[in-house]
Amino acid sequence: MSGAVDPTLPLPARRRNPRRRATRHGVVALALLGAVLLAAPLLPEGALSIDRAARALPPDPAHPIGTDMLGRDIAARTLAALAKSVQVGLLAAGASTLVAVVLGLAATFGRAADHVVGVLTELALGLPHFVLLIMIAFAMGGGTTGVVVAVALTHWPRLSRIMRHEAQGIATSDYVAISRALGRSRLWVARHHLAPHLVPQIIAGFIVIFPHAILHEAGLSFIGLGIEPHLPSIGVMMSESLREIMAGHWWVAAAPGLGLMLIALAFERFGEALRQLSGPPGATT
Amino acid sequence: MLRPLSTAVVALSLLLPAQSEARSLVLAIGGEPDGGFDPVMGWGHYGNPLFQSTLLRYDAELNLVGDLATDWSLSDDGLVWRLSLREDAMFSDGTPLTAEDVAFTYTAASEAGGLADLTVLSEARALDNATVELQLSEPRITFVSRLATLGIVPAASYDEGYARQPVGSGPFQMVEWREGEQLVVEPNPHWHGGEIAFERVSFVFGSEEAGQALARTGAADLVGVPPSMADAAPPGMKVLHVETVDNRGLAFPMRPRAGETTEAGTPIGNDVTADRAIRVAINQALDRGALVALALNGHGRPAFGPADGLPWDNPEAAIPGNDPAAAMATLEAAGWTDSDGDGIREKEGLKAAFQVLYPASDSTRQALALGASEQLREIGIDAQPTGSSWDEIGALMHSQVVVLGWGAHDPSEIYYLHHGDYAGVDYYNTGHYAKPAVDAHLDAAEAATGFDESLAEWQAAAWDGETGFGPKGDATWAWMVNLEHAYWVSSCLDVGPLQIHPHGHGFPITHDLPSWRWTCE
Numbered sequence: 001m002s003g004a005v006d007p008t009l010p011l012p013a014r015r016r017n018p019r020r021r022a023t024r025h026g027v028v029a030l031a032l033l034g035a036v037l038l039a040a041p042l043l044p045e046g047a048l049s050i051d052r053a054a055r056a057l058p059p060d061p062a063h064p065i066g067t068d069m070l071g072r073d074i075a076a077r078t079l080a081a082l083a084k085s086v087q088v089g090l091l092a093a094g095a096s097t098l099v100a101v102v103l104g105l106a107a108t109f110g111r112a113a114d115h116v117v118g119v120l121t122e123l124a125l126g127l128p129h130f131v132l133l134i135m136i137a138f139a140m141g142g143g144t145t146g147v148v149v150a151v152a153l154t155h156w157p158r159l160s161r162i163m164r165h166e167a168q169g170i171a172t173s174d175y176v177a178i179s180r181a182l183g184r185s186r187l188w189v190a191r192h193h194l195a196p197h198l199v200p201q202i203i204a205g206f207i208v209i210f211p212h213a214i215l216h217e218a219g220l221s222f223i224g225l226g227i228e229p230h231l232p233s234i235g236v237m238m239s240e241s242l243r244e245i246m247a248g249h250w251w252v253a254a255a256p257g258l259g260l261m262l263i264a265l266a267f268e269r270f271g272e273a274l275r276q277l278s279g280p281p282g283a284t285t
Numbered sequence: 286m287l288r289p290l291s292t293a294v295v296a297l298s299l300l301l302p303a304q305s306e307a308r309s310l311v312l313a314i315g316g317e318p319d320g321g322f323d324p325v326m327g328w329g330h331y332g333n334p335l336f337q338s339t340l341l342r343y344d345a346e347l348n349l350v351g352d353l354a355t356d357w358s359l360s361d362d363g364l365v366w367r368l369s370l371r372e373d374a375m376f377s378d379g380t381p382l383t384a385e386d387v388a389f390t391y392t393a394a395s396e397a398g399g400l401a402d403l404t405v406l407s408e409a410r411a412l413d414n415a416t417v418e419l420q421l422s423e424p425r426i427t428f429v430s431r432l433a434t435l436g437i438v439p440a441a442s443y444d445e446g447y448a449r450q451p452v453g454s455g456p457f458q459m460v461e462w463r464e465g466e467q468l469v470v471e472p473n474p475h476w477h478g479g480e481i482a483f484e485r486v487s488f489v490f491g492s493e494e495a496g497q498a499l500a501r502t503g504a505a506d507l508v509g510v511p512p513s514m515a516d517a518a519p520p521g522m523k524v525l526h527v528e529t530v531d532n533r534g535l536a537f538p539m540r541p542r543a544g545e546t547t548e549a550g551t552p553i554g555n556d557v558t559a560d561r562a563i564r565v566a567i568n569q570a571l572d573r574g575a576l577v578a579l580a581l582n583g584h585g586r587p588a589f590g591p592a593d594g595l596p597w598d599n600p601e602a603a604i605p606g607n608d609p610a611a612a613m614a615t616l617e618a619a620g621w622t623d624s625d626g627d628g629i630r631e632k633e634g635l636k637a638a639f640q641v642l643y644p645a646s647d648s649t650r651q652a653l654a655l656g657a658s659e660q661l662r663e664i665g666i667d668a669q670p671t672g673s674s675w676d677e678i679g680a681l682m683h684s685q686v687v688v689l690g691w692g693a694h695d696p697s698e699i700y701y702l703h704h705g706d707y708a709g710v711d712y713y714n715t716g717h718y719a720k721p722a723v724d725a726h727l728d729a730a731e732a733a734t735g736f737d738e739s740l741a742e743w744q745a746a747a748w749d750g751e752t753g754f755g756p757k758g759d760a761t762w763a764w765m766v767n768l769e770h771a772y773w774v775s776s777c778l779d780v781g782p783l784q785i786h787p788h789g790h791g792f793p794i795t796h797d798l799p800s801w802r803w804t805c806e
Contacts, residue, residue: 050655052579069513070579070652141677142645228672229645230655240648242494246501247517 022273040083047076066251089214095152104163159205208271211264309485313496316791321448324436337436337453363424375475377458384411389440430695515771534764539716562619564760570612580652602748602755638667645672692788777805
């Protein structure tokens with residue numbers, strides 16, 4: 001993450017304010033992420049187990065956010081679900097970013113490669129996002145793997161387009177041409193000229209994809225194509241809460257909904273701040 | 286001023302007659318058949334074929350009464366059923382129903398091999414227009430229940446498209462079926478059973494939640510709800526609890542894993558559950574009362590066998606359960622000990638672990654899988670709940686434990702679930718259980734000269750003092766709960782007396798739909 005706020009980057013003075021903003025949002029988002037990931041394994045044993053004596057309890061001191069129809073503590077379950085969602089989100093966003101970077105760099109290898117990547121990207125952008133997600137998750141037979149693959153295969157095009165654009169811009173610039181003329185290899189150029197310029201873009205892209213990945217994981221689990229229904233996951237909890245809300249058990253939906261919203265919002269803002277900081281003006285990821 | 290007023294008058298005049306005369310009914314009870322409405326392929330096996338009528342039918346006390354048949358008898362050797370048909374029965378297209386149609390339906394069903402198992406039927410003959418004879422190849426005392434579930438199709442117009450465009454002599458005819466959405470039916474004007482109080486009945490399909498939402502908006506008049514939701518009926522609706530023989534249990538793979546596969550290439554056998562000690566210990570450990578409270582919100586009763594309380598049930602075969610100490614003693618004695626201290630027992634390097642598959646769409650089975658898993662962990666068995674689609678369950682059910690459910694109005698199901706001939710057939714005998722002594726009792730029961738005479742043999746198959754399929758014997762299942770089917774019913778709808786329901790939350794309640802009445806103005 002440090003690359004995003006690398007002080008050696010040549011930044012005009014007027015961007016100092018956005019930089020501080022990015023740092024602030026970054027600290028919030030990363031603190032949330034760290035808290036969820038660190039706290040989930042610390043849940044006491046049995047915190048997630050069912051308890052028939054404590055079914056559908058409203059919030060009370062023993063269960064600060066109440067329990068669901070099977071007597072599971074909502075607070076513990078939400079935390080575990082967030083951790084699970086965040087892990088799936090990190091994995092899926094990572095894979096998606098990787099796809100985008102590979103395709104973006106591949107576009108610099110000649111006109112034909114550029115054309116192929118361009119067409120592929122436009123094609124993927126043209127397809128309805130969630131429909132494609134559902135199709136891939138369904139074809140993979142659902143489950144956690146299905147979600148990760150589906151999200152990874154659907155979130156790369158926007159970032160890939162930026163990568164391609166950026167990489168091309170750098171590859172055709174004068175100093176790269178001079179570098180090549182001085183006998184530097186393609187690899188050397190890629191490492192010393194392309195990479196430093198692309199890293200901030202990659203990180204910003206990853207951060208922006210991440211909340212989308214979490215939200216889509218929740219969406220897929222919600223419609224029953226994602227994580228198995230007895231495992232803690234935000235989408236599963238929301239889907240279960242549907243029938244409980246109708247019975248007046250509002251607390252079953254509140255915690256997972258707010259938790260998901262908080263994390264997604266924090267990363268969305270962090271990503272947005274980063275994008276403004278490092279991206280070309282007007283580019284959207 | 287004039288125009289809005291006249292519009293209102295027109296609207297009122299449109300509304301009022303619809304209110305006072307026959308009205309339409311909306312039911313959200315699920316149970317949409319995958320294969321359409323063809324009795325030959327198994328439609329109507331549970332409950333009521335709706336579009337077709339049957340030779341006999343069960344009344345609310347489960348006595349057999351005539352429907353199409355006015356008189357019926359079984360020959361002394363138990364091989365020939367002779368039935369006289371009523372003369373006024375007509376299909377919904379106006380053609381009369383004759384003995385030819387009955388013979389055609391029974392012949393077709395015996396050749397189709399669907400859920401309506403008629404392999405024992407050797408010939409169906411129409412003697413004249415109103416008399417039919419059904420010849421069996423061997424005595425099969427449970428054949429009589431086929432007479433009450435197999436709907437008659439018209440020989441003249443039956444073809445491949447029948448399942449989607451059913452024509453029958455039942456109380457209703459199809460108006461429209463949009464798969465996955467809704468089925469609309471209206472009364473069959475030619476039906477022989479009398480007047481129906483509704484001009485149109487719509488069956489709305491969809492998720493459990495969607496049905497409940499319809500009930501809350503007042504759009505549905507009868508909604509099937511999971512037991513956990515039963516008590517939260519919206520205003521204007523009352524809760525209807527129907528007792529059932531619809532049970533849920535854990536079906537065990539009975540054979541060790543020896544590399545065998547089914548015809549579809551899916552594995553057969555599980556080394557852990559092939560050990561009788563594991564299966565008996567699970568039966569001893571399960572606290573079924575707790576499962577009823579957890580998964581059914583108390584709306585059900587513990588299950589100890591496949592037919593609790595029915596005449597062919599053998600209470601002697603049951604193990605009461607809720608005795609973890611005895612379960613652990615059974616496991617210790619069989620060599621299952623926790624040698625590495627992880628809380629899960631092992632025997633010769635094999636962990637006492639298996640998956641418990643449940644259909645991900647069914648919240649009750651999910652709760653049962655979770656509850657059982659929790660209870661079994663206490664005795665050192667790792668039962669991992671795994672939510673799957675029915676397709677995946679179909680592939681894994683011969684090698685992993687599955688939360689399955691059955692329950693029927695006749696004992697033939699006992700035969701299918703435990704007879705070696707039905708190993709791996711559909712969802713019957715998924716564990717590939719085959720024991721000559723049990724098969725002999727089951728065959729003897731079917732060959733009995735009368736229903737009452739068969740009861741002792743059904744009971745002996747479960748437990749004859751030495752062996753049986755019941756928990757005391759080979760423990761092929763660990764039965765957990767008998768459901769109580771819960772419905773929200775509009776306070777204006779009188780559904781009359783109800784029979785004990787078989788497996789299947791949904792269509793069985795429509796069994797007496799023709800006699801339902803709307804009690805409000």
